Amino acid sequence: MDLETIKNRETKYYARTFKRLPVAIARGEGMYLYGISGEKYLDMFAGIAVDCLGHAHPKMVETIKKQAATLMHTSNWLYTMPQIQLAQTLTEISGMNKAFITNDGTEAVEAAFKLARKATGKKEVIAMENAFHGRTMGSLSLTYGEKYKKPFEPLIPGTKSIPYADADALRDAITSDTAAVIVEPIQGEAGVIIPPVGYLKEVREITEEKGVLLILDEVQTGFARTGKMFAFQHEDIKPDMLCLAKGLGGGFPIGAIAFSCEDFEPGQHGGTFVGNPLACSVANTVVETIIKEKLADNAEKMGAYLMKNLRDRGYNVRGRGLMIGIDVENGEETALSLIKKGVLVIYSKNTVRVLPPLIIEKKHADEFLASFDSLKIRK
Numbered sequence: 001m002d003l004e005t006i007k008n009r010e011t012k013y014y015a016r017t018f019k020r021l022p023v024a025i026a027r028g029e030g031m032y033l034y035g036i037s038g039e040k041y042l043d044m045f046a047g048i049a050v051d052c053l054g055h056a057h058p059k060m061v062e063t064i065k066k067q068a069a070t071l072m073h074t075s076n077w078l079y080t081m082p083q084i085q086l087a088q089t090l091t092e093i094s095g096m097n098k099a100f101i102t103n104d105g106t107e108a109v110e111a112a113f114k115l116a117r118k119a120t121g122k123k124e125v126i127a128m129e130n131a132f133h134g135r136t137m138g139s140l141s142l143t144y145g146e147k148y149k150k151p152f153e154p155l156i157p158g159t160k161s162i163p164y165a166d167a168d169a170l171r172d173a174i175t176s177d178t179a180a181v182i183v184e185p186i187q188g189e190a191g192v193i194i195p196p197v198g199y200l201k202e203v204r205e206i207t208e209e210k211g212v213l214l215i216l217d218e219v220q221t222g223f224a225r226t227g228k229m230f231a232f233q234h235e236d237i238k239p240d241m242l243c244l245a246k247g248l249g250g251g252f253p254i255g256a257i258a259f260s261c262e263d264f265e266p267g268q269h270g271g272t273f274v275g276n277p278l279a280c281s282v283a284n285t286v287v288e289t290i291i292k293e294k295l296a297d298n299a300e301k302m303g304a305y306l307m308k309n310l311r312d313r314g315y316n317v318r319g320r321g322l323m324i325g326i327d328v329e330n331g332e333e334t335a336l337s338l339i340k341k342g343v344l345v346i347y348s349k350n351t352v353r354v355l356p357p358l359i360i361e362k363k364h365a366d367e368f369l370a371s372f373d374s375l376k377i378r379k
């Protein structure tokens with residue numbers, strides 16, 4: 001089947017939810033994806049910061065085969081070991097007390113939203129301008145922007161958005177009914193917006209002083225993406241709740257919250273599929289591999305290499321680890337031009353977003369730099 005046929009079929013049969021790049025992928029291996037006609041692409045966005053071990057990683061494939069042949073689903077009426085193991089691992093690596101497993105990022109934010117209200121008995125959750133937290137009703141209420149929200153109003157009452165990276169705005173916004181503040185350590189979907197050093201620390205101090213829970217949405221920044229296992233570890237703080245997903249499953253759908261605040265009571269939250277043995281086994285393997293193969297260090301090193309080389313070429317770049325934004329005249333046009341050079345990236349307005357698998361090596365970075373440079377785009 002060719003791309004035009006696929007596009008036509010999508011138009012006919014699939015909901016009009018996605019603006020896609022004009023590429024259809026058949027398979028992947030390591031840092032590369034292969035199109036339906038065998039075209040080879042260097043994957044520089046990893047399924048939006050998800051495929052942290054690249055494609056078809058042998059350890060993940062082995063875990064999936066083994067666990068699928070052993071046990072795939074039981075529901076939460078029964079105990080299963082991979083789920084409890086993953087909860088233990090998540091608490092150990094995050095320093096939180098407990099974890100709850102979800103199916104993806106928006107469900108992690110939903111769980112955090114509910115738990116914040118339950119734990120504090122208060123209603124209000126403060127979010128940030130330009131934040132992205134997901135598209136279900138609770139997380140959408142915390143996401144910023146008319147284009148996402150307007151057609152679906154009324155959303156959940158008790159939410160408001162304040163300027164990002166502005167500690168004074170946060171101090172002013174907290175009321176006696178504020179349950180929590182939710183913050184992305186780096187705003188990903190907004191175009192890789194990095195707050196000044198010390199901002200998260202100040203947010204932690206204000207929330208502690210005012211008795212408000214701090215929820216960090218590390219759905220995109222988590223699991224070594226920024227050069228540490230979690231982005232909050234760059235600053236000497238600990239949140240009360242952590243929303244996780246994307247890199248956790250390395251391509252298998254799973255999310256989680258880790259938390260140190262008061263817990264749910266049985267029946268208050270849950271889900272048929274949440275924490276199923278297959279997803280949890282894969283996540284256990286992914287986390288183990290990130291740690292064993294020191295992929296946080298690789299993210300730090302390769303991120304610095306990419307950013308230095310881009311800056312040396314005169315580009316305006318911001319980033320942390322392998323979460324990088326490059327300013328361009330037109331993000332979409334640049335991404336489309338890069339496809340012709342065999343490189344896949346995503347974009348937000350006039351930012352090209354570079355989020356490669358954490359296994360990236362210098363030769364891949366050089367391949368990307370050569371392709372990017374050959375576009376001769378306006379800087």
Ligand SMILES: Cc1ncc(COP(=O)(O)O)c(C=O)c1O
Nearest residue numbers: 104105106132133134217219220
């Ligand atoms: C920071 C952040 N939170 C939440 C989400 C929602 O995650 P999901 O798409 O898995 O529902 C995203 C997705 O891009 C995200 O970047």
